[in-house]
Amino acid sequence: MPVAPGPRSRLQCPSGHSFDAAKQGYYNFLTGKGTSFTADSAAMAASRATFLEAGHYGPLADALSAMVRSALAHDAGAPVLVDAGSGTGYYLHAVTRQLAAEGSEAATPSAVAFDISKFALRRAARLNPDAAVFVWDVWRPLPLADESADAVLVVFAPRNPAEFHRVLRPGGVAVVVTPLPSHLREIADVAGLLDIEEGKTERLDAGMAEDFELIDRRTLEFTLSLSPADVAAVALMGPAGHHLDPAALAQRTAALGAETPVTAGFTLSAYRPLPA
Template structure:
């Protein structure tokens, strides 16, 4: 595990977090004496106090996501995302994935940017266990994106936000002056052929414009890509894609299993994503980061 950069901050006192030299136990400490030990899997849980009121992904949801992504169904989109970020950032950027999940998308981005210093944040310890194993060079931190992020001002070149909550003010604070935010959201046609079959939530219209509007105080839109293609999904794939997202919290699993048992072969299914690249807006005079 590499030493933590000074850009990491203690969530209690906001002092710089550092790790001891090589050979010492994996731990993060700050000048104020606060200490965070790494979990056996290699991630750090920085959440303190009452934790968070938001529901983290469960072990079942994370396993479904691992299995679905491992089949390569979202790799075309991940490659588009990696190309978009690589073209807009320095050769050796610091990349923060806010809502990193299992680290899949961050992993594809860092394949394009092998010199990147990567930080993965997610609220689910089950997801971060996977991310820490998949990305041994990254700093993997359990954290609630709605709290002040445990990174210093102007310490990041790019923020990834893939199907995750967006804290625009905090993203802007941690980004350098010319930093970028890459947001991936599903389009209305995404998985349209199986939404009823799998009991999944519908995707609202005008999602792109809502994202832009929510970010406009802190970011200016720079580029938008639409990535759409056809997938061939087995019954197991459909089960995994239903169970890996928000729909999993209200799904009738028996009904889902019954519906999938009637399938006789792979189902052609649309994948449709919006990839929006935003550039950090100029800060008001006197509002330094």
């Protein structure tokens, strides 16, 4: 599927099938049985937007943008970005804005975003009005043509290496962000966060090895200063948000000090597709 920058209310395939966007700006391709996975709720998407828009993960967005920019330095054309598991579109917005600021008008990036949560994608579509935004399960074959993308972003999201390899052009890049074991450790108990298992990076490399080679890896750690409301938001925006009771969480976080120092820790890994 070719994608060009600019707002769009309808897509049409070469066979003549057309797809209308929802009024919130996204396309829902998950028709019929949809997906067996549980999508983020409206409340989870709202918590994520609140936390990210406050700038707490700004250093991560900057580091991600820098890694993508470095990996695409060989290509003077307009890149096509795919955000797999986009959520509210915060990181896609950061990367496209950075690439657009440093390139010419002819090199303005195009973007495609996928997520199973329509509530998150409503926000992603508003934040990225020039992107094509789809409700879709990234575990399935992506509705994109072979070798149609220059970069795939995977930030705390499921990975489908075979499909990422298929849609990436030779010389493209997949950039994957995962949390370090130290991530949010100071508030893990009070916020009811899920454990971050050891060996996550090794399992990531093993899962990507058949289709990709690692070309760059960076770790990023910095200290957040979080209010009780921030702690509640960061808990509710992630996987634990499916199980947490917001009222009980608010009671626990209210016992914290006005500001709690919290570690944010991430691994950023860039992979180049192996020759087919």
